[in-house]
Amino acid sequence: MTAGSETILVVEDEVPMRRFLCAALAGHGFKVIEASTAATAERAATEVRPAAILLDLGLPDGDGLDLLRRLREWSQVPVIVLSARDREDDKVLALDAGADDYLTKPFGAGELLARIRVALRHARGHVANEPLLAVGPIQLDLARHEITVEGREVHLTPIEFKLLALLARNAGKVITHRQLLHDVWGPQSTHQTHYLRVHMAALRRKIETDPTRPRWLTTEAGAGYRLLDE
DSSP: OGGGGOOEEOOOOHHHHHHHHHHHHHTTTEEEEEEHHHHHHHHHHHHHHOOOEESSEEEETHHHHHHHHHHHHOOOOEEEEEEEEHHHHHHHHHHHTTOOOESSSSOOOHHHHHHHHHHHHTTTTTTOOOOOEETTEEEEEEETEEETTEEEOOOOOOHHHHHHHHHHHHSSEEEEEHHHHHHHHHGGTOOOHHHHHHHHHHHHHHHOSTSSOSEEEEETTTTTEEOOOO
């Protein structure tokens, strides 16, 4: 599927920002639908069924998070939140409400387009059901529970493998602390963030060239972790 066949819904009430987003998208072959309110955005999402949505949180007729929650009642369309709110709590709220990613204003067109490409690839399910996953130099064999990094076999504990497999299935996306804890340790452990710190540090020592400056397994401060997707 080429960019030219995909439609992006831009939900932004600030005219200069909306023009910037539309120009960046159109310049890379995307079709663009614009909405400046939550009401028009919800109607467009229903009628047009876009490939992805760029969503500003501060809309004149309501909070973008409320719109996001309503969308998630019937749609799994990728949603990238664009917001001037840069507090960690705001990022966590958006991700827990169903956002696929979160970009804090200001940001460059290059970063935005890269995040869109990742979201679209993930939506197409390019790795969802594959027994072999490859992210950068990291390759996972889900059936054999084996991992190699740059062709070198690496031994992971069962917990480490579960964490890395979850991140690899969602490569490029931020996975919140709560989701990681829930999916790996169970619902009773969603507040035990020290579990994550210990195991993520161990994972970095095994997959990163320099664990103190991670290239692949990155931290989204206060929100969660992301396995970068080239």
